[in-house]
Amino acid sequence: MTVESGAATTAAQPAPEMPDQAGEFIQLLTPEGERIDHPDYPLELSAADIRAMYRDLVLVRRIDTEAIALQRQGELGIWASLLGQEAAQIGSARALEPADMVFPTYREHGVAWCRGIDPVRLLELYRGVSHGGWDPEEHKFHLYTIVIGSQTLHATGYAMGIQRDGADEAVIAYFGDGATSQGDVNEAFVFASVFNAPIVFFCQNNQWAISAPLERQSRVPLYQRARGFGFPGVRVDGNDVLACYAVTRKAMQAAREGQGPTLIEAYTYRMGAHTTTDDPTRYRLASELEMWKLRDPIERVRAYLVRTGLAEPEFFADVDTEAKQIGARVREACRTMPDPPPLAIFENVYTEPTSILRAEREQYAAYLDSFPSEENEASSR
């Protein structure tokens, strides 16, 4: 038999119906801002709780908007926007207990916010001043992981440690739809399952892995993958902060109680580019974006608060003012952020510098000193 290149039909057949599955996910707040109940996810939140979530949503969007602008102005090398995913992040992160541990990707700015990481620390990474640098245990928030999916195994191992400690804690691992194709993520599912680890896999399915649509990663809804690995999967409206909160809270509680892992698929949308260097107009339709704008994660909370009278106009004005202030603070802090000293390159490679590092550091320090002055050094480079 001869094999004619290109003769065979290699394009996948259209995937089984995978569209927009309103009704096929857990939703507690409709895009119009109507509160609906779900028998498995009863939720009693005070007005203050919901207002606090609204505030988080608005502030993290503002920080994100500011970061995009800073990148455009050359203050950041790159930025990975969370636009559209605010509810998935705030809802899930607000559901965590202080002792729970988070393993993020590089886009979890909303989760970082909830764990008390100063947004300026995130900008450091995208400005090229550090690789992150915060203490993960202090915030119970691990470093951003850029290599796709690697952190899911770290999260699983951490959960196995909690199990051995007998601690009343659980782990949440964030990742995206693209990551589900990686070997590491599938291995994490296996380990978590067979060791019954206290972990929640929180997949923000934002429909796009740079230019690859979801159907290039999976022909079944992602939450259904969990079943094959031996633990429950659930799909939640990722643009519904209340549903993300309720579903995550329940799954984390189950993990803490020894019931093992859960996969949560937060069905959402990457409203912006993959990063500021990406141009999504090359691969997706504007109409898709328009459709998702109608499901904005913030507008529905605002509509709900207004309609129910749970918030006064002054509240919204105050949040907007606070957003402006945070925006200004972030902008100023970024613009005035100093570069680290050159010799910082050699720090923290090992517990103590090795002989090789010490020698290289000394040589480079002497080399820098060989230039007559700072000015001369700068101009000669």
Place this chain on the structure above:
Amino acid sequence: MTTLTLSKALNAGLRKALENDPKVLIMGEDVGKLGGVFRVTDGLQKDFGEARVMDTPLAESGIVGTAIGLALRGYRPVCEIQFDGFVYPAADQIISQLAKMRYRSRGHVSLPIVIRIPCGGGIGAVEHHSESPEVIFAHTAGLRVVACADAADAFAMIQQSISSDDPVIFFEPKRRYWDKGEVDTVAGLTSALPFDRAKTVLDGTDVTLLTYGPTVRTGLESALAARQDGRSIEVLDLRSLSPLDEDTICASVRKTGRCVVVHEAPVYAGLGAEIAARVTERCFYHLEAPVLRVGGFATPYPPSRLEDHYLPDLDRILDAVDRTFGY
């Protein structure tokens, strides 16, 4: 002759390969509809179809592992790994599988696979996007490792690599993607320098500067600056990192008596160490000074605001050149 950027030259070379051999396939993350994050494969899926230019799932081990299967079935896959730091998930497939299949099969199995990797720093990127992992693959027997440095070589070497029946790790200097050069896109490959040969990019008499990939341009700039000080630097673009073109290297060093090796990768256990050892073994009586190396430090790649310190630049290269005259 056509003026092309290095990335467009690669695109033209890939297009030729796709036209000339129906077995050639392109596969990787975002290489199809988007045309690659650096647009190296721009327009190829549109012209050659999704069966030949494949947007893969997001899984590097999957990309290389399935490329091996496709090659076993008679295809010639060209894989793109999106960034240097993302090649490690595919390390088992490359190092344990791809590199050893011919040896294990006593020559029955050829795997004519090219793995393209944009490499090196200097673009202000976040971590894992600026690395130079070439020595890992040069250390792996069974792989050919090459690096292009200019548009003309990009065009020719990518085609030569695809024609090779050995697996080739093909490094592309990402900060030079936009550098323009003259490319003869009509001439066939018969007139091109074989891809396992080094080339002299600037003649000189006082010191031999050996480099490859992104630092070839830096080396040339250093040599031009050194002329003002009356120093004549001969610059060689190694092009092939495994195997090394020792004859060309040694002929130059015997002429000049001095040798400096420059690469972005860490100096410690880097390719420069292998070159220095070989040059010393073969040119010992011609050397006026030890072979010196300029490169990255024995640290992870630093945050980008410090990368100008990490990357070899004109001053550090000329400093090393000066030191070779101090013996």
